[in-house]
């Protein structure tokens with residue numbers, strides 16, 4: 001089997017939001033699709049480990065914001081690589097409440113859809129929720145971001161919780177440089193907040209402890225979110 005064949009399937013990029021009591025949450029999803037027109041029904045596949053799953057299961061409602069190609073990696077990382085249980089994903093973006101009280105993210109959104117759950121299909125790691133569309137609106141002009149665009153132009157990666165995640169091969173091991181060459185500045189990933197500590201390196205990614213950030217090969221990616229090395233910045 002060639003897993004890369006699966007890369008040829010097209011998807012979009014969406015923020016899916018829901019709530020559980022007073023707590024609201026949103027996450028990036030690529031598997032959102034309309035399944036019938038009468039009644040207008042959409043489906044979304046959500047990882048059971050995600051807080052959004054807990055929210056949709058509790059409230060039986062969700063919203064979908066269709067993202068534009070203008071959405072920056074920081075915005076995607078905020079919703080895609082952080083857990084809403086511990087982190088307020090909404091403090092840095094514009095949103096409003098939908099008819100059901102579930103937030104609708106309006107930043108970088110071309111359209112929004114609100115749905116009430118009518119079915120839930122257990123598919124192992126994920127649940128496919130189907131929802132009757134109770135409201136839908138155009139929010140702006142622009143080009144919807146496809147998953148392909150996210151990978152090829154934005155250089156984005158899928159988190160391990162994504163339905164379409166495919167394990168990447170590890171980079172070849174790089175030996176630690178001699179001590180006199182070492183710089184020990186820490187660097188932070190702007191997408192997910194992961195901190196590269198040169199003292200620890202990234203042994204799983206083939207980077208030996210003691211490797212300064214500057215000496216990491218350009219093909220290395222963030223071990224948490226898969227963002228490129230260029231998405232890192234030096235910590236103050």
Ligand code: FE
Pocket residue numbers: 189190191192193194222223224225226227
């Ligand atoms: Fe990251």
